[in-house]
Amino acid sequence: MSQTIAPALTAKDFATDQEVRWCPGCGDYSILAQVQKIMPSLGIPKENIVVISGIGCSSRFPYYMNTYGMHSIHGRATAVASGLKASRPDLSVWIVTGDGDGLSIGGNHTIHLLRRNFDVNLLLFNNQIYGLTKGQYSPTSEERKVTKSTPFGSIDHPFNPAALALGADATFVARSMDRDPKHLQDMLLRSQKHKGASFLEIYQNCNIFNDGAFETFTEKSTKPDNTLFLEHGKPLVFGAQQNKGIKIDGFRPKVVEIGTEASLDDLWIHDEKDFYKAQILVRMFDDPRIEGHLPRPFGVFYETERPCYEEMLNLQIEEVITAKGKGNLDKLLRGNEVWSIE
Amino acid sequence: MTRKQEVLSDVVIKFAGDSGDGMQLTGSQFTNSTALLGIDLATFPDFPAEIRAPQGTLPGVSGFQLHFSSERVFTPGDECDVLVAMNAAALKTNLKTLKKGGKIIANTDGFDAKNLRLANYPDGVNPLEDGSLSNYEVVRMDVTKMTREALKEVTMGMKEKDRAKNMFVLGFLYWMYNRSLEMTEKFLTDKFGKKPEILDSNLKALKAGYYYGETTETFTTTYKVERAKMEPGTYRSIMGNQALAYGLIAASQKSGLPLFLGSYPITPASDILHELSRHKSFGVRTFQAEDEIAAVTASIGASYGGSLGITTTSGPGVALKAEAMGLAVMLEIPLVVVNIQRGGPSTGLPTKTEQSDLLQAYYGRNGECPMPIIASSTPSDCFDVAFEACRISVQHMTPIMLLSDGYIANGAEPWKFPKSDDLPELKVKFKDGLAEGEDKFLPYKRDEKLVRPWAIPGTPGLEHRIGGIEKQDVTGNVNYEPENHQHMVFTRQAKVDRIADYIPEQKLDSGPESGKLLVLGWGSTYGAIKSAVAELQAQGHAVSHAHIRYIRPFPKNLGDLMKKFDQVLIPEINNGQLIKIIRDQYLIDAKPYNKIMGVPITKSEMVMKIKQMLGLS
Numbered sequence: 001m002s003q004t005i006a007p008a009l010t011a012k013d014f015a016t017d018q019e020v021r022w023c024p025g026c027g028d029y030s031i032l033a034q035v036q037k038i039m040p041s042l043g044i045p046k047e048n049i050v051v052i053s054g055i056g057c058s059s060r061f062p063y064y065m066n067t068y069g070m071h072s073i074h075g076r077a078t079a080v081a082s083g084l085k086a087s088r089p090d091l092s093v094w095i096v097t098g099d100g101d102g103l104s105i106g107g108n109h110t111i112h113l114l115r116r117n118f119d120v121n122l123l124l125f126n127n128q129i130y131g132l133t134k135g136q137y138s139p140t141s142e143e144r145k146v147t148k149s150t151p152f153g154s155i156d157h158p159f160n161p162a163a164l165a166l167g168a169d170a171t172f173v174a175r176s177m178d179r180d181p182k183h184l185q186d187m188l189l190r191s192q193k194h195k196g197a198s199f200l201e202i203y204q205n206c207n208i209f210n211d212g213a214f215e216t217f218t219e220k221s222t223k224p225d226n227t228l229f230l231e232h233g234k235p236l237v238f239g240a241q242q243n244k245g246i247k248i249d250g251f252r253p254k255v256v257e258i259g260t261e262a263s264l265d266d267l268w269i270h271d272e273k274d275f276y277k278a279q280i281l282v283r284m285f286d287d288p289r290i291e292g293h294l295p296r297p298f299g300v301f302y303e304t305e306r307p308c309y310e311e312m313l314n315l316q317i318e319e320v321i322t323a324k325g326k327g328n329l330d331k332l333l334r335g336n337e338v339w340s341i342e
Numbered sequence: 343m344t345r346k347q348e349v350l351s352d353v354v355i356k357f358a359g360d361s362g363d364g365m366q367l368t369g370s371q372f373t374n375s376t377a378l379l380g381i382d383l384a385t386f387p388d389f390p391a392e393i394r395a396p397q398g399t400l401p402g403v404s405g406f407q408l409h410f411s412s413e414r415v416f417t418p419g420d421e422c423d424v425l426v427a428m429n430a431a432a433l434k435t436n437l438k439t440l441k442k443g444g445k446i447i448a449n450t451d452g453f454d455a456k457n458l459r460l461a462n463y464p465d466g467v468n469p470l471e472d473g474s475l476s477n478y479e480v481v482r483m484d485v486t487k488m489t490r491e492a493l494k495e496v497t498m499g500m501k502e503k504d505r506a507k508n509m510f511v512l513g514f515l516y517w518m519y520n521r522s523l524e525m526t527e528k529f530l531t532d533k534f535g536k537k538p539e540i541l542d543s544n545l546k547a548l549k550a551g552y553y554y555g556e557t558t559e560t561f562t563t564t565y566k567v568e569r570a571k572m573e574p575g576t577y578r579s580i581m582g583n584q585a586l587a588y589g590l591i592a593a594s595q596k597s598g599l600p601l602f603l604g605s606y607p608i609t610p611a612s613d614i615l616h617e618l619s620r621h622k623s624f625g626v627r628t629f630q631a632e633d634e635i636a637a638v639t640a641s642i643g644a645s646y647g648g649s650l651g652i653t654t655t656s657g658p659g660v661a662l663k664a665e666a667m668g669l670a671v672m673l674e675i676p677l678v679v680v681n682i683q684r685g686g687p688s689t690g691l692p693t694k695t696e697q698s699d700l701l702q703a704y705y706g707r708n709g710e711c712p713m714p715i716i717a718s719s720t721p722s723d724c725f726d727v728a729f730e731a732c733r734i735s736v737q738h739m740t741p742i743m744l745l746s747d748g749y750i751a752n753g754a755e756p757w758k759f760p761k762s763d764d765l766p767e768l769k770v771k772f773k774d775g776l777a778e779g780e781d782k783f784l785p786y787k788r789d790e791k792l793v794r795p796w797a798i799p800g801t802p803g804l805e806h807r808i809g810g811i812e813k814q815d816v817t818g819n820v821n822y823e824p825e826n827h828q829h830m831v832f833t834r835q836a837k838v839d840r841i842a843d844y845i846p847e848q849k850l851d852s853g854p855e856s857g858k859l860l861v862l863g864w865g866s867t868y869g870a871i872k873s874a875v876a877e878l879q880a881q882g883h884a885v886s887h888a889h890i891r892y893i894r895p896f897p898k899n900l901g902d903l904m905k906k907f908d909q910v911l912i913p914e915i916n917n918g919q920l921i922k923i924i925r926d927q928y929l930i931d932a933k934p935y936n937k938i939m940g941v942p943i944t945k946s947e948m949v950m951k952i953k954q955m956l957g958l959s
Contacts (some may be wrong), residue, residue: 016807018819047802052643062807063820068799070646071809073669076639079631083640084799086629087602088647091799109639112632313627320622327624329595329762333588335578337525339380342574 009040016066027178027204028057031125032064034184035094039067042192044092050084051094052077054101057132058125058204061096075106078113078122082309085118089310092192093120099140100130103159107139111168114197116309121191121198124161129210142287147209161201162282162301171196173282174300177203179218183229183298190300196308216288217296226288230281230299235267238295246294253284253294270299278302346563347520352411353567354419355515358436359428359452361404362394364508368426369406370754371512371526376410377579377756378525380569383410384869385754386418386942391609391692398452398460403435412568416720416869418753420944426511428452428485430461433469445479447514449507451486481561483554485510492550496543506547513551520566523548573758580757582721582750583610586680587617589728591624594650596729597736597768601626602644603652604637606659609692610748611682614654634662638679642666645675648772648798650732654680657699658689660706660743668707669810670741671834674786674794677741678731679713682751685940694940695749697865698916703743704894704923710831712838714738715894717745719868722757724750727891729765736770738841739793745893747915749866749942773797773804785818791844792837839895848897853879853886856906859955862932864890864920867913867943874948878956885952893920901928911935911955913943 014036022028039049049067053059055074062069068091072080077095085093095113102110102124113122129147130136136149140161144153165173172194176187184202191198203214216226224240236246237258245267247256256262271277278301286293355372359365366387376383388405395402409419421441427433429452440446453470469475470482489510493503509530516523526548534541555561580588594601605615605628619628627649631637638653645651653663660681670677683699685691703715714734718727724746731744773795776783783804786794797804806818814821815830851868852875853860863871868889875887888903890896904910904924912921913935921934935951937943953959 045802047805048800050799062809065807067805069807069809070643070673071807071811072639072642073665073810076635076666079636079639080643080646082631082636083602083604083629083643083645083651084647085643086640087600087627087644087649088799091647108632109636112636313629317622317625317627321625324623327591327595327621329592329624332591332621332624333759333762334576335580335759337374337378338576338578339378340574340576341380341569341572 009046011036011040014039014046014066016064018063020064021060022057023208025207026057027127027206028061028125030178030181031123031184031202031204032061034181034188035065038185038188038192041189042092048090049092049094051096052081052084053096054106055132056098056101056130057206058096058098059101075101075104076109078102078106078109081120082109082113082116082118085120086310086313089119089314093118095120095122097122097124099124099126099128099138099161103161103164104139111164114165114168114170114199117171117196117306118310119195119197119308122200123191124199124201125204126161126201127204127206127210128213129206131206131209135209160282160285162199163285165199166278166282166302170199170302171304171306172198172300173278173302174199175201175203175298177214177218177298178205180298187299194303196306226295228284228295228297230270230297230301232270232272232300235264235269237264237267248280251280253280255294272300272303275302275304345561347566348563349566349568351413351567352409353424353565354407354409354422355424355426356405356407356422356436356439357426358403358405358432359426359508360397360431361390361392361402362397363404363428364505365404365406365428368508368512369408371529372515373408373754374579375516375521375525376408377577380572380577381410381412381567382415382570382572382756383408383579383754384415384418385409386749387752388941389693396460398429398431398457400431400435400461403432405432405436410567412570414570414572415755416873417942417945420946426515428507428511430457430463430469434461434463440478442477443479445481446475447481447483447511449485449511450482451484483514488550488554489547492546493543496539496546498539498543502540503543506543509544509547510551510554513548514555517552517555518561518564520564523552572756575758577756577758579754580722580725580759581752581754582718582724582746583613583682583752584617585722585757586718586724586728586746586751587614587621589725590618590650590652590678590732591621591626592725592762592765593729593732593768594624594626595762596765597650597732597770599648599650599736599770601652602641602649603628603654604631604640604644605629605654606631606634606637608634608656608659610684610751611654611656611659611680613751614680614682634659635666638663638666638677639669642670642673642675642677645670645677646673646798648796650678650736651676652678652680654682656682656684657686657702660699660702664707667713667741668709668711671707671711671713672810672813673808674739674834674837675741675796676735676739678728678735678744679741680728680744680746683745683747691940693748695747695866695942696915696938696940697745697747697867698919698938700745700864700893700916700919701922703745710835712835713894714740714742714838714841715745716742716891717865717893718750719863719865719889719891721750721753721755723868725757730891733768734841734844736768737793737844738791738837739796740838745865747866770796772801774801776803784816786813787816788833792833792840842895842898845892845895845897847899848888848890848903850903851887851889852876854884855886857884857886858907859885859909859911859952860904860907861885861887861911861913861952862890862904862920862924863887863913864893867915870943870945870948871913873945874952877945877949878952883956883958885956890920893923896927904928904930909933909955911952913948913951915943
């Protein structure tokens with residue numbers, strides 16, 4: 001495979017001649033733009049990049065990326081990617097999935113991909129609704145949600161995707177949003193930089209079937225008081241005036257006012273490597289409609305190192321070949337016991 | 343004392359005992375020792391679905407049937423000459439398959455009050471003592487007692503000692519059939535080398551059984567079967583799933599494509615996963631997926647990346663893989679789906695055999711979704727068929743279904759194995775870049791076989807997107823136009839049909855080229871049909887046999903071949919599946935013969951049916 005670095009590429013080099021067919025105003029446009037923007041900076045020849053998707057609005061993504069790509073079947077992008085990465089560790093594999101594709105019909109493959117820790121990037125576009133099938137509730141839709149299939153309100157309890165990923169022993173768990181291009185680019189780069197399975201949840205607005213699902217976190221007026229941007233080694237501070245912080249009270253995170261209730265030094269210092277603190281952070285998942293709710297964290301919750309599946313698989317092959325030599329077909333077919341007939 | 347040695351031409355032994363008694367091991371050891379003497383053979387293991395059903399009960403009986411002969415052997419035999427019964431349940435379950443006058447070697451300890459009760463014999467009835475077996479020759483041995491006696495020096499618990507019972511029986515049979523202990527001694531040493539106590543007890547029991555035969559005066563005759571008149575060459579013994587795994591490795595070696603197996607454990611296919619996972623030295627990657635769907639889609643991913651993508655399963659697993667097979671049909675990339683069929687529907691009869699997934703293979707996907715189908719007919723044939731499946735898949739850029747079944751998967755036979763050099767090269771060429779004058783890669787531009795190029799990630803200039811949505815021919819772009827869809831449906835069908843130009847014509851297995859009756863089979867019915875037809879031909883009846891390997895597409899001459907016969911009989915272990923396809927494609931009034939009992943068709947059943955068709959009975 002060619003490993004030569006191609007002449008400097010631009011975002012345009014990653015666009016295809018196919019007309020992008022998402023609804024006007026869809027959050028997917030922003031995500032596509034950010035992915036295309038960061039691609040040239042990765043230094044990976046585009047022939048070595050593969051984007052694999054399942055089914056759903058988000059899964060049209062590969063058609064718009066001028067790399068190798070496969071638009072597979074519902075829920076299985078993660079499994080297709082597992083087989084590709086296991087056999088072709090040299091490729092940069094990106095999985096594009098949604099809350100229905102990746103957490104409902106393909107939930108099983110998502111958790112297994114994470115525990116095996118293939119070195120791939122999983123982008124989960126979460127819009128808390130089924131868009132392509134025109135508006136049924138999804139496994140991340142809030143309780144009591146009225147949709148086409150839940151005219152009396154949903155009785156399903158939703159998944160917390162980041163907590164699910166951490167529960168599956170993901171080695172990288174992060175969250176971002178379509179409406180914050182800069183942060184999204186940062187998170188995409190972090191995902192790519194991480195060696196192992198990167199789980200990046202991206203809040204994505206479906207302006208047709210679930211408009212405003214995340215507006216508390218994305219609108220200028222409410223964003224500062226409802227979001228908490230995590231930075232490694234920095235205290236957990238938020239608010240329009242940057243005057244609020246998170247303090248640990250026993251095992252519970254608590255909002256405090258900086259200056260009156262606590263000093264900066266009293267605040268929780270974010271440590272991406274702390275598995276136990278990450279468990280608490282991903283659980284900061286309050287319904288923003290509830291009085292006194294905690295802010296919703298964005299950024300990298302957790303990152304750790306663990307050997308990747310494909311590395312160990314190929315290492316085993318190498319070890320066996322070193323120990324026994326390359327397989328000899330004649331020896332194999334002959335086996336240990338033969339007899340001759342003249 | 344001197345004993346008589348009798349030469350026999352043909353023997354069928356059934357080893358039967360509790361599923362914990364080690365009958366499969368005993369049977370396969372006896373099989374290997376038979377094979378090494380150049381005697382022809384066929385085996386049929388028959389075990390319960392439960393790993394250890396309650397001890398001593400009827401459902402817990404595990405059996406292993408071995409047919410060996412100085413003549414050619416094609417089936418495990420309809421009836422047994424010898425039944426080894428380790429307990430009362432084993433006798434009760436298997437007595438019906440024993441020939442009148444046959445020999446029963448009974449472990450008397452397995453016929454105590456408890457075992458008799460567990461085998462549902464009425465109170466106070468013991469078949470070994472009530473004269474009900476007077477039509478048979480009963481050899482009573484207290485195997486348990488004698489094994490314990492032989493192991494009295496060994497410091498093991500009684501339970502562990504009793505585990506060596508099967509070796510005592512094996513030793514006795516080795517004596518009875520004039521075999522040497524050497525091969526099994528070597529096997530035990532390899533297996534238990536690190537557990538000296540277990541090794542010691544097994545070796546002692548094996549020898550004790552042998553000496554028991556030698557020194558006890560009750561036994562006056564030993565038996566010998568001469569080596570069979572087989573085609574000259576070097577042979578080994580092989581089981582179906584093992585041969586299948588070797589065929590896949592051979593195809594990987596000959597094509598230069600690394601083998602990737604995505605699989606999820608399922609009876610009776612798991613042995614292929616086990617076998618392939620042992621052969622990392624051939625660069626084989628095995629991936630035990632989280633489910634059947636992940637297994638097939640991971641293989642599709644690997645194939646997309648340029649590996650030889652394989653998935654192995656049984657019928658229920660194929661059902662789960664159906665959507666993914668449709669994806670592979672749309673992507674037009676290679677994928678070998680192996681179905682080791684078992685009794686269905688649903689969970690059905692996991693450890694029993696059936697040929698009832700043919701229509702599933704043919705039609706079992708949404709949309710117009712043609713996939714080639716190829717079927718293996720004997721354990722060693724699994725090698726050739728696996729190799730062929732890979733050839734068709736990679737050279738025609740198509741997923742293919744390989745059908746085997748539980749009977750041949752677990753059955754063994756002698757195999758005149760090929761040399762690596764004698765196997766054909768499997769030429770595969772990835773598209774390596776844009777050709778001169780080509781300014782844009784066209785992923786669905788076809789060659790004369792209607793095959794599109796295989797362009798793998800990592801190749802500069804060929805970046806392209808493929809998927810399960812209908813696409814425009816040539817460009818591969820998403821396309822919903824009515825005319826294009828019809829064109830693509832016809833094209834995918836034509837591509838599969840065109841494989842007929844690249845497979846051999848159908849040959850008759852035996853018999854005249856025209857006449858009253860053609861017996862047309864596929865898959866594991868081969869042995870029963872072949873031996874039945876041979877018997878009738880020897881009696882002077884005109885009957886022919888053809889056995890189909892290529893089921894989709896059929897060989898081009900199949901229609902002409904069948905039309906030369908007044909009648910076509912299609913025996914199947916299902917409710918009539920191949921026959922539907924044959925009738926549909928050739929408008930031939932073929933007649934079915936169906937047995938759906940989870941066991942193979944026997945030779946005598948086949949003879950009877952053919953005689954009826956010929957008006958002889």
